[in-house]
Amino acid sequence: MMNQYCGTSRIAGCQFSLHPMSDQFVNIILSTLEEVDTSKVWMETDDISTCIRGKMVHVFDVVKAVFLHAAKTGEHVAMNGTFSIGCPGDSEADVYMDETDVPVNEEKMSEISQPAGCKFALYPMGTEDYMDKIYEQINLSNDRNVDVTSVHYATRLDGDVHDIFQALYESFDLVQQKVSHVTMTFSLSANSPTNR
Amino acid sequence: MMNQYCGTSRIAGCQFSLHPMSDQFVNIILSTLEEVDTSKVWMETDDISTCIRGKMVHVFDVVKAVFLHAAKTGEHVAMNGTFSIGCPGDSEADVYMDETDVPVNEEKMSEISQPAGCKFALYPMGTEDYMDKIYEQINLSNDRNVDVTSVHYATRLDGDVHDIFQALYESFDLVQQKVSHVTMTFSLSANSPTNR
Ligand SMILES: [Ca+2]
Numbered sequence: 001m002m003n004q005y006c007g008t009s010r011i012a013g014c015q016f017s018l019h020p021m022s023d024q025f026v027n028i029i030l031s032t033l034e035e036v037d038t039s040k041v042w043m044e045t046d047d048i049s050t051c052i053r054g055k056m057v058h059v060f061d062v063v064k065a066v067f068l069h070a071a072k073t074g075e076h077v078a079m080n081g082t083f084s085i086g087c088p089g090d091s092e093a094d095v096y097m098d099e100t101d102v103p104v105n106e107e108k109m110s111e112i113s114q115p116a117g118c119k120f121a122l123y124p125m126g127t128e129d130y131m132d133k134i135y136e137q138i139n140l141s142n143d144r145n146v147d148v149t150s151v152h153y154a155t156r157l158d159g160d161v162h163d164i165f166q167a168l169y170e171s172f173d174l175v176q177q178k179v180s181h182v183t184m185t186f187s188l189s190a191n192s193p194t195n196r
Numbered sequence: 197m198m199n200q201y202c203g204t205s206r207i208a209g210c211q212f213s214l215h216p217m218s219d220q221f222v223n224i225i226l227s228t229l230e231e232v233d234t235s236k237v238w239m240e241t242d243d244i245s246t247c248i249r250g251k252m253v254h255v256f257d258v259v260k261a262v263f264l265h266a267a268k269t270g271e272h273v274a275m276n277g278t279f280s281i282g283c284p285g286d287s288e289a290d291v292y293m294d295e296t297d298v299p300v301n302e303e304k305m306s307e308i309s310q311p312a313g314c315k316f317a318l319y320p321m322g323t324e325d326y327m328d329k330i331y332e333q334i335n336l337s338n339d340r341n342v343d344v345t346s347v348h349y350a351t352r353l354d355g356d357v358h359d360i361f362q363a364l365y366e367s368f369d370l371v372q373q374k375v376s377h378v379t380m381t382f383s384l385s386a387n388s389p390t391n392r
Contacts, residue, residue: 015349019215047390048313051348080276117244123319152247153211194243
């Protein structure tokens, strides 16, 4: 369903923060940003979080690259954020919608293997049958190459970061094809001492 | 509005993660948890996040206390999470709804003064006029003792942690009185080197 507040733009975005649990957090964040190609997304960073916007494929590509390059330092790294699409009033970064669909970070990071845990929750907005859409998505998650567990207020995914992001992307994509305005929160954790 | 999926229970919850950007992150998290009284909420922690549930007043009390006691170490500390109320199927922690309304951490932390920045977003679920409810809330935020800025996908609050949490609580409370199922994401940051 569409509602009166949502335009036709399918620009996606993600507001996220990266948290290396290390005295070297500034260096890890800066060196991570150096390794990630952000040329296909609009980007703004402040002291709380980073916001990127553009085509869905590039938004997920950059978020995954930031997490992977930070996690490969071996430090305990967490990342939290919210993906969003169809948010009313969202047009400022429209110029980035002309980019091609090739994800620019994929080749460089494809060889990084990194286990992680992720909790995510999907919020289809402005629709009264939203729970059906969520449950439908959660069932489909079981077919993916990640361990899926239901936790309070969220779904937990465990596996390689590439597979986790594939599941996140497909879940988000499935719901945004049916609902104009969708948000998806996520919490990622890698190299936690709890799992060592 | 109510919808068919939401029950009458007004149990609230918060899924959050605390991120001290320090080699001492384990000690900071453990000592913080020792200082916070969690007796009035149901609580479960894993390697990604902590989930607490109970009366709204106690959920906010505990989340604020965790952030304040961690931030007073002086380390750069971030906290991310999602408050939720009226989530379908939410009943396991109902026993905690018998607690009195006195927030148990307030007295101990009332003397801690701590500046912070916070981005939050409200998601009223299952209602087609959700944007009206969000904008109504954002306007009211201007009356509170915090600096309010509109940012992409969120609202930013700057001020003392006590005032930030007061604004978060009131915003969430206002919307949950009108909408059965509401979630609210937040990202808090204190002692960022960017602000020193
Ligand atoms: Ca240290």
